[in-house]
Amino acid sequence: MIAAVSATALAGANDATAQVQAPPVAAITSFRLCVNGQDHDLAALDPRSTLLDVLRDHLDLTGTKPGCQAGACGACTVLVGGRRVNSCLTLAAAVHGQEVTTVEGLAHDGTLHPMQAAFIEHDAFQCGYCTPGQILSAIACIREGNAGSDQDIREYMSGNLCRCGAYPNIVAAVKAVAATGNI
Amino acid sequence: MQPFTYHRAASLADALSRGAASDAAYLAGGTTLVDLMRMGVMRPASVIDINGLEELRGVRIDAEIFRFGALAPMAETAALPALRERAPALAQSLALAASPQLRNMATLGGNILQRTRCSYFRDVSVAECNKRNPGSGCAALDGVNRNHAVLGTSDACVATMPSDWAVALAAFDATVEVVGQRGMRRIPIASFHSAYADDPAVETTMAHGEIVTAITVPASAALRHSVYLKVRDRQSYAFALASAAVGLEMDGHNVRAARIALGGVASRPWRAEEAESALAGHPLTEATAEAASHLAFEGARPLSENGFKIPLGRRTLVEALMTLRGTAT
Numbered sequence: 001m002i003a004a005v006s007a008t009a010l011a012g013a014n015d016a017t018a019q020v021q022a023p024p025v026a027a028i029t030s031f032r033l034c035v036n037g038q039d040h041d042l043a044a045l046d047p048r049s050t051l052l053d054v055l056r057d058h059l060d061l062t063g064t065k066p067g068c069q070a071g072a073c074g075a076c077t078v079l080v081g082g083r084r085v086n087s088c089l090t091l092a093a094a095v096h097g098q099e100v101t102t103v104e105g106l107a108h109d110g111t112l113h114p115m116q117a118a119f120i121e122h123d124a125f126q127c128g129y130c131t132p133g134q135i136l137s138a139i140a141c142i143r144e145g146n147a148g149s150d151q152d153i154r155e156y157m158s159g160n161l162c163r164c165g166a167y168p169n170i171v172a173a174v175k176a177v178a179a180t181g182n183i
Numbered sequence: 184m185q186p187f188t189y190h191r192a193a194s195l196a197d198a199l200s201r202g203a204a205s206d207a208a209y210l211a212g213g214t215t216l217v218d219l220m221r222m223g224v225m226r227p228a229s230v231i232d233i234n235g236l237e238e239l240r241g242v243r244i245d246a247e248i249f250r251f252g253a254l255a256p257m258a259e260t261a262a263l264p265a266l267r268e269r270a271p272a273l274a275q276s277l278a279l280a281a282s283p284q285l286r287n288m289a290t291l292g293g294n295i296l297q298r299t300r301c302s303y304f305r306d307v308s309v310a311e312c313n314k315r316n317p318g319s320g321c322a323a324l325d326g327v328n329r330n331h332a333v334l335g336t337s338d339a340c341v342a343t344m345p346s347d348w349a350v351a352l353a354a355f356d357a358t359v360e361v362v363g364q365r366g367m368r369r370i371p372i373a374s375f376h377s378a379y380a381d382d383p384a385v386e387t388t389m390a391h392g393e394i395v396t397a398i399t400v401p402a403s404a405a406l407r408h409s410v411y412l413k414v415r416d417r418q419s420y421a422f423a424l425a426s427a428a429v430g431l432e433m434d435g436h437n438v439r440a441a442r443i444a445l446g447g448v449a450s451r452p453w454r455a456e457e458a459e460s461a462l463a464g465h466p467l468t469e470a471t472a473e474a475a476s477h478l479a480f481e482g483a484r485p486l487s488e489n490g491f492k493i494p495l496g497r498r499t500l501v502e503a504l505m506t507l508r509g510t511a512t
Contacts, residue, residue, distance in 0.1 A: 026188045047189035047230065050217065070218050071285055083258075083287045089217045090288065093189045094210060094232050137284065146283070158419035159282025 028093050035059060036105025051095055052076045052087035055102060063103040063132045067161075074160035077133035078102050084140035086159075103132035106139075114182050115139050118173040126164035134160045138174045139183060147178040185226040192233050195394070199364050201231050203392040209233050211254060212289040214281075215297045223307045224298075224315060239292070239396055244269070247402055253292025253395040257348070258283065260291060269402065272409035272428045276351035279413045282420045292395035295349045295359065295375065296387065299342035300422055302327065313339045313383045321383075329488040330422070333496070335450035336484055340383030343447060344376065345422045350446035351411050353454050354428040357400045363393040372398075376451035405430030405442045412503040414447070414495060423447030425496040427503040431467070438462045438471075441504075445479060448496045455479035458500070472504040473497075 027044040033054065034040075040059055055061045055078070067075030069088045076087040079101040106113035115135050118124070125131045137160045141147050146156035153174045154167075162170065177183060192198035202209055208227035210216055211234065219225040233239065239254040244265045251260065260266065261277035281289065303309045303322040311320035323331055323341050331341040349372070357372040370388060377385050389395075400406070409430035415421035426446035432439045441462040445453040458475035465471050476497035483493050 028189060047187055048184040048220075069221060071214055071282075074282065074284060077284055084284050085288050086214075086284045089214050089285075091189070091210065091213055091217055091230075091232075093191070094213065094234055096191075141283070144283070155419050156283050159284045 030096075031093065032097055033059075033092070033095070034097075034099045035061065036101060045092060047091070047093055049092045050088055051078065051080070051085075051090040051092045051100070054092040055087065055100070061102050061104050065129055065132055067130070067133075072161075073130070073133075074137060075130050075133045077136045077160060079136055079140060082140075082143070084137050084159075101136065103135060106135065113139075114177050114180065115173070118177045119170075122169045122173040122176065123166075124169040124173040125162070125166050130160060130162045130164075134162065134170055138170070138177070141174060142178045142183045147174055150175065153178075184220050185223065185228075187220075187227055188229045190229065190231050191235055192231050193235070195236055195238065195362065195396075198231050198233050198236065198394060199362065199392065201229065202394065203364060204229060205391065207231055207392075209394060211293040212256070214285050214289045215293065219298060219305070222305060224305060233394065239394075242266075245402075249273070249400045249402065251291045251398045251400075253290060253397055255291045256287055257281070257289050257291065257294065258286035261286065268407075270355075270400065270406045270409065272351045272354065272406065272411040272430060273348075273400065275411035276347040276413075276426075276428060279411065280347045291348065291398060294346055295352065295372075295398070296395065297346055298386070300345050301331065301342040304342060314342060314386075315384070317382060317384045324486065327488065328486040330424070331486055331489050332450045333448050333483040333485050333489060333492050334445070334453050334480070335379060337379045337383070337450075340379045340450065341486060342379075342383070342450060343422075344449065344451045345447075346452065347411065347413060347423060347426060347446055349376070349452040350426060350444045351428040352398060352400065353452035354430060354442045354444035355400050355403065355406045355409070356442075357398050359395055360397040360399065361389055361393045362396050363390055367396070372452065373454060379450045403430070403442075404432040405440055408432065408507060409442070410503050410506050412499055412506065414499050425492055425499040427496075427500045429500070429503040429507060431462075431504070431507050433467075436466045438465060438467050441475075443475070443479065443500065445496060445500065448480075448483075448492050455500075457481070462504075467504060467508045469501070469505070472501045475504070476500040 031042040031045040055064050065075040067073035071086045071089040078087045141156045153171050206228035210232045239252045241252045242255045243250040257277045267274040311322040332343040352372045359370045411428045413423045413426040428444045430442040441459040443455040458479040461475045
């Protein structure tokens with residue numbers, strides 16, 4: 001069991017409400033999430049928590065990255081019930097009981113997931129910050145059947161921005177994995 | 184984010200009873216609500232999660248009518264083969280919107296309720312916004328207004344309605360089904376979004392506490408022979424600078440009936456009926472398309488930075504029409 005983080009911490013430094021003492025919030029007292037095959041129960045969840053907050057601040061799964069916090073960059077992409085979503089715009093309470101896959105859940109027994117291996121092989125990142133989101137998105141892209149051509153890959157990976165500009169190598173990595181059918 | 188209580192609605196009746204409170208908001212896909220709550224633009228005291236209401240989820244495609252449950256996700260709907268074949272403009276308007284992640288989250292009902300992307304509306308440190316603070320003024324009128332509307336604006340507000348899906352729905356005479364504590368009613372899409380002239384804070388003709396349950400669109404020859412063309416600053420994952428939902432019912436080389444709605448350029452999904460009438464009974468040529476496009480933008484009012492949207496919008500419409508000529512049967 002992990003206690004909820006404080007309301008003021010969640011409000012964030014840029015939020016006007018952080019300046020005043022936030023009134024108490026009725027905590028959600030029953031919250032369960034299955035992350036990477038493991039059930040997690042939280043004793044108290046601030047209703048304002050996003051899925052991104054819960055993964056990083058409550059479960060210490062910091063592979064999922066906060067970026068724009070507005071659904072514009074895709075750094076926070078995870079799979080919920082197998083579908084890719086922006087965890088920064090997902091209220092945690094709204095995915096109670098569901099299965100979540102993060103980048104920490106991809107490698108098994110020390111062996112990288114084929115998409116992780118392909119990103120290394122094709123040098124598909126520079127700073128690496130967007131990479132966890134890119135990899136989750138890429139896996140979903142192939143499973144959705146949207147990786148049939150370079151053009152499709154570019155279109156269906158457009159929700160993940162890479163400010164280092166590693167796009168050509170990201171497309172190459174996705175294409176290579178799609179060609180193997182091993183996803 | 185302002186504190187709120189969270190409640191997962193057990194039934195539609197439960198949702199409506201709790202949603203009647205003046206400070207309550209419904210949560211569907213969350214892509215607008217969570218975003219605007221984080222920025223302090225929307226500050227509900229209670230959030231009613233309606234995602235568990237299975238009866239709002241399905242899409243049904245019959246011979247005569249398309250029926251879209253309000254909670255159907257954009258991505259799943261866009262991929263339906265029957266929709267792509269029989270209503271290409273509807274499917275394309277969904278597929279060209281947002282990103283794959285957002286299309287997995289966002290719903291068909293929430294989409295038509297999405298709020299403007301006007302940066303002054305989205306920034307609570309800006310005092311002047313008649314949408315956020317009625318009576319405070321409009322910072323965009325003389326501010327950064329490149330992305331703003333040229334049709335249907337007023338001195339009170341020049342914000343663009345950002346939805347693609349709502350534009351396609353407007354072209355093909357959709358009906359929005361809403362339910363409230365007093366029962367269900369059907370609102371034609373043409374009167375669903377309010378004009379800005381009176382109060383820009385009032386964006387739809389829904390009453391507070393009502394929920395969109397479904398959207399229906401009648402099948403038609405024009406819808407089967409249709410296209411949604413979207414022009415953006417980048418090739419993918421951006422809001423429209425200009426878009427056109429167009430459908431044509433042909434009679435040989437002549438247009439029997441045209442359906443046209445414009446996006447990215449107007450304060451609400453913009454049906455261009457004069458342009459439709461001008462095309463009816465005439466062959467579709469560059470010249471007739473050009474003439475129709477001028478009618479569509481008659482009365483457009485440019486601001487300091489968005490005058491380009493008038494020629495861009497016209498060309499977008501002409502291009503959409505000509506695309507259909509190429510595929511006319």
